[in-house]
Amino acid sequence: MSRPERAAIISGDEPPFAEPWQAEAFALTVALHERGLFSWAEWAETLSTEVKAPGAADDGSDYYACWLRALEKLIAGKGVAAPRDVEALSQAWQRAAHATPHGKPILLENDPLRGG
């Protein structure tokens, strides 16, 4: 094992979430656990697999990216949402964002390809 860089371990106090999506992904997980979709041990195992995957950043900066992958896998594994459905809907959200005038809330209804 190579000796970790000091900078990777020592850093100052940061807010708990660097971006809003991180907070949302965190809260979705807490809420789904409280609803009983999975046990916390099940969650920890799934998250562990992601954070230990090869290529994980040494400074922990990709932690919430790992978190989101773990959440998607768990949700797919429970048969709640297939990855292709999540992908299609996330593209719809991106199109909706692009079609939304600046300063207006982004609504999924704004997706120009939205089917009737």
Added chain:
Amino acid sequence: MHDDHDHDGHHHDNHLDPTAARVKALETILTRKGLIDPAAIDAIVDIYENRIGPRNGAKVVAKAWDDQAYADWLKRDATAAIASLGFTGRQGEHMRAVFNAPDTHNLVVCTLCSCYPWSVLGLPPVWYKSPPYRSKAVIDPRGVLAEFGLALPDGTNIRVWDSTAELRYLVVPMRPAGTTGWSEERLADLVTRDSMIGTALAREPETA
């Protein structure tokens, strides 16, 4: 979402990055299926961003310093002693308090992923979740403490506690000298987050 400035009169240029869009997509699907309530999601974010943090743990430690009966209870049944102050976990986890002593220092890690006593410390700092800390704390705890600027006497035994989804640890640092007669509020100001993970000691009164 980045903040586009207004150029050549076109306002139709909102951008949602792919990751943020995926979270939106998950939230949409889960809401449609009735598995989550968006208002509850906002409430959870508010709790973890603004309402819980290491001040909770500092109250527990200060009370243990000030009240021997409470310290005994904390040692025997940390889950109940901590809950008596209104701090309860949301994952049904059990708490264990580990007490530093002149010959023993305690250090907490989660080698599995990032298990951490949210109810008393809030969410973990980035370094706690980083691969180097998670792997090195177990193999070379003294080296890790040195990186945090903490050099313990050679004779001090360092115990490393590996958290799990079911069991989380709170380090009770030693009470600094020169604090006789202090109120719990004043004592709590000496108790830092890192001192409750074990990567630091409690503050000395003159530096508080």
